[in-house]
Structures are given as structure tokens and as C-alpha cells.
Amino acid sequence: MGGGNGQKSRTARERNMEKMKATKGSQLESNKKVVNIQVSLFLPIPSEDEGSSKILSMAWLSFISLLLCLPAFRNDGDEFFRRHFLNPDPEKAFSIASKQYRTAFHFQPPQNWINGPMLYNGIYHLFYQYNPFSAKWGNITWGHSISGDLINWTPLDIALRPSDPFDLHGCWSGSATILPGNKPIILYTGINEAGYNVQNIALPKNISDPFLLEWVKPPYNPVMIAADGFNATQFRDPSTCWQGKDGFWRTTVGAEDFEMKAKALLYKSEDFVRWTRAQRPLFSTNSSSMIECVDFFPVSVKGKRGLGSSSTDSVEAKYVLKMGVFDNTHDYYLIGRYMEELDEFIPENAFEDDHRLWARYDYGSFYASKTFFDAEKKRRILWAWSNESDTISDDIVKGWAGLQIVPRTVWLDDNGKQLVQWPIRELESLRLKKVELKHIELSEGGVVEIKGVKASQADIEMEFEIPEFRKAELMNHEWKLDDAQMACHQMDASIRGSIGPFGLLVLASHNLEEHTAIFFRVFRSRTGDYIVLMCSDQRKSSLWPELYKPAFGGFVPVDMKEGRISLRTLVSL
Secondary structure: OOHHHHHHHHHHHHHHHHHHHHHOOOOOOHHHOOOOOOOOOOOOOOOOOOOOOEEEEEOOEEEEEEEOOOOOEOOOOHHHHHHHOOOOOOOOOOOOOOOOHOOOOOOOOOEEEEEEEEEOOOOOEEEEEEEEOOOOOOOOOEEEEOOOOOOOOOOOOOEEEEOOHHOOEEEEEEEEEEOOOOEEEEEEEEEEOOOOOOEEEEEEEOOOOOOOOOOOOOEEEEEEEEOOEEEEEEEEEEOOOEEEEOOHHHEEEEEEEOOOEEEEEEEEOOOOOEEOOOOOOOEEEOOOOOOOEEEEEEEEEOOEEEEEOOOOOOOOOOEEEEEEEOOOOOEEEEEEEEEOOOOEEEEOOOOOOOHOEEEEEEEEEEEEEEEEEEEOOOEEEEEEEEEEOOOHHHHHHHHHHOOOOOOOOEEEEOOOOOEEEEOOOHHHHOOOOOEEEEEEOOOOOEEEOOOOOOEEEEEEEEEEEEHHHHHHHEOOOOOOHHHHHHHHHOEEEOOOOOOEEEEEEEEOOOOOOEEEEEEEEEEEOOOOOOOEEEEEOOOOOOOOOOOOOOOEEEEEEEOOOOOEEEEEEEOOO
């Protein structure tokens, strides 16, 4: 028989990983190696057929050092359709769809539309909203893929399909929780036969199956329904559950009351079957009518170590409450204290009930984010859904729509007021070649081409040194955090400021008729602090007229004591 239980467990895991390796490679191309360029600025290295795109650095005033890592391969709800309302399909559906534009770094299913990750027995599981029949929104199921490293993914059969009266109109967002005894359980929103949102449970059919291929829905579903005073069509997205010191499990669900005010309702259960709503919500706001995809988790006040959802030590941890604001489909977060005895969250980084003043994870195409705790590597990892810019007709022709962002590790900044994010370390396994450029001086209004480099995939790291940053102009006192996108739209990369713009032009044609500009401007507040405006301007990214091409932007808190700003950019086309 050979060996004890530990050896048997390791051998079983090795067999599981071998099975995974045997099935991946043909489904998703992200397992191929990447070309890696490093400098104090990172530059991309292309594959042979990458066409004429190039990378340039641009600035009005800066001193640059850059490092660039590139991949040498290429990959052959109504609110979610906001981009299609902004850019409706033309009457005649032309298309530039091509599978060569399928992303390299990002997770995508083999085809069709996507929109509660977990680690179980050494295997990462990603569940995602998925339309198995078309590359457009609808027919919502739970797709399921597995990975051993968060980079290479194997798609599996659909985990949850509409099948019962309590989810007849779709299996919508939810979360996975690992119960004592290493037992996974799914809590998800179903739309029932009456069109109301209800919360349901699903369990693995065979808990010894390392891939968790089949899930069953117990007959006692639903386990939560909207209470009196709440809109039963706006009651969804149960969070990952946590267990309090009293032994009760807790989850929070986004809801809208009949006064059009948003709540993060709190539910408690001793057995994960019978759930009771707490008298007070975990959090409420008058700033939005509805919050969804709520995420609630602890972060350590010391270092980057991640914490599990049931870590309730108020001295060693603060808590993050993330909310998707339904009114504008942006993800915001608050940092504060969780008072378990009162089941109440008290924000510390927001002093007004106005989501426009709250922090955001990301200021680009980013929504419906979700974190999970990686217990093996003691880190918290962030995922989110990113919409694409194509029209519905192009989505259908190319065969897919939507992708997941590159997973990021998240931890609390030393100042205790904001989160820090960084792409997971596993991403660097795709790097093959390093290109390094140093001490490049950019003259005022200058553009420097990084010659000999063409790239549709690249991992770029840059550092800008700004000797005269103290000459930064005053920031407009009327701007709020959410006004950054407007500022980027009004002040593109051609408009000179006191300090900026400076940054990077990627996927640029030789005449610069097409390019995406990623750039910074430095401002000074009336209190003497420095505020950096970071823009990603896609308005010239393509000559194709039907695409949604916004200018994204965010105000980024940066310590300017040394006059340096660093940038990491992943180019994935």
C-alpha cells in the first residue's frame, strides 16, 4: 500500500494535476510563453506576424527609465450592454472581427458570452456567468474552469444551469464558500418563475471529485427571499460567507428598498440552510438606488499577507466593503471596522454618503469584481469582468464577448486608507525575453520610438523621473474622484500642462493615426499634496467607427517625494 495518508494525498493531487495538463492547450492559448522585456521601462517584443504596431514613449516634460516585457505569441442584464446603447449596431452589420484579436493574458472561455472563484484541494476553480449559446447577453448559467496556476485554464462542463422553479430564468451571480471539513458550497441568485430574485444553494454531487464537475440543488431552495419593504427584482449576489465567533455563518446581499435606497443586507445561519435577516443592514447608502456584487473581506494591517473571510480580529485587521453601483456600473470600495457584536460595518475612508467620493479598484472597463482567499499562498486575489468594445454583430462573428481581468493580489496600503494591487506573480512565468532601455531623456513635446519592437502582447514596466514636479498646477477644486474620466476626455495627450502629459503610446501605427495613449498629469492640491491624473485614452485606438472608444481616467494617490512615477502596462490584443 506504501506510505501514510499524507503520501496518498500528495499522490492523488499529482494525478489530478496530470489530468489537467493532459486536457489543456487546445482550449485557451494563454498557456504559451511570452517574450519578456525589462528596463526601467519595459518594452514589448513581437511575434513575427504582428504587423506594424509599435510602442512609443511621449512626454511634455520628464526623464524616463523603462523596462518592457513582451509576449512573443499571439492568439489566433441590460446594464451590461451599456456600450451597445452608446454605440448601437449599424443597420448594415460590417465586421472587423478576427480571432487574432483574442487576448493572450486574460481568461476567456473558448467561446460565447461571459461575465465565485475558490481554491479547493490545490486546484483553482473559476465560476463565471456564461451564455453557452451565443456571444451576447442572455441564457445565464455558471461556466466553470480549473487551473493549477491561475494562468493556464481548462474549461469544464457548465456547473449550474436553470432547471428548477427557483432559477427558471437564470443562475446569476453568487459565491463559493469552504465549510469545515473542506466542504465547498455555492450560494447563488436565481430568478424564479415569477421573475423575482431568490437566493439558492448548490452542493457538489461527489465531494471526492477534485474537479467538482457536478453540482446538485437541494429541494429546500430557495433559502432566502426578499423581505417586505424590498424590491424582489433587486435582491441579489450573496457574498462569500464568513463565520463569527458565535458560530453563525453570515453573508451579505445587495438590495433596493421601496424608497429607492441601496442596502447591503446581512443574513445569518447556524446550519447554512435556515437563514435569518439581521435587524440592521451591514451598510446602507442614499447615494444609489441599488448596489450589487457586494464583496466583504478582511485585510491585514501589517504587511501583504491575505486573510480568510472569517478572520475577525479587529486589532490585526480592517475590512473592505466593495459595492457595484448599479446606477453607473462602477465598483467602489470602503475601508473600515467591522463590529461583529453589532453586525455593522463602519467606514473610515469616507466621510460623506456620496459614492463619487469613494475609492475605486479600477477606473477602466472593470465591473462585477470578486476576491477570494488563496489559503495555500496566504494572499487575497481579485478578479473582475471587463466588457469589450465591439458591437453585438462583431461579437457574434468573432464568437466571444467579454473577458476576466488579469488576476491581481490585493493588500492594504501602509497608510491604512487604500488598497494596493499588483498582477499575480505567476504572470511572470510567461516572460521569455527581456529588453532594457535606461536613461532616456524626453524633450518637451517629444515622442521617442522604441525601435525594433513590434508587439500585440507585452508586459511593460516604466519609471518616470520628474525633476520639476513642484511646478505642478493647482487641481480644479470642483473635481471629485469620479470626474477623472471627464478630465481625461477634455485634456487629451496633445494638450500641454505644467507637468504632463507623459507616458506611453501602444499599438501605434507608423503615422500615429491609430494608437492608445496611456499618460499622466501631475496636479497640486491647495493643501500641498500631489495628485496624479492617469488616463487611458482609446479614442484613437482604431479607425473602425462602430467601436466604443472612451477615454478612461482616475486620480491616483502617488508619493512624489522622490519625483518618480512608475507604470506597469500589460498589452494584450
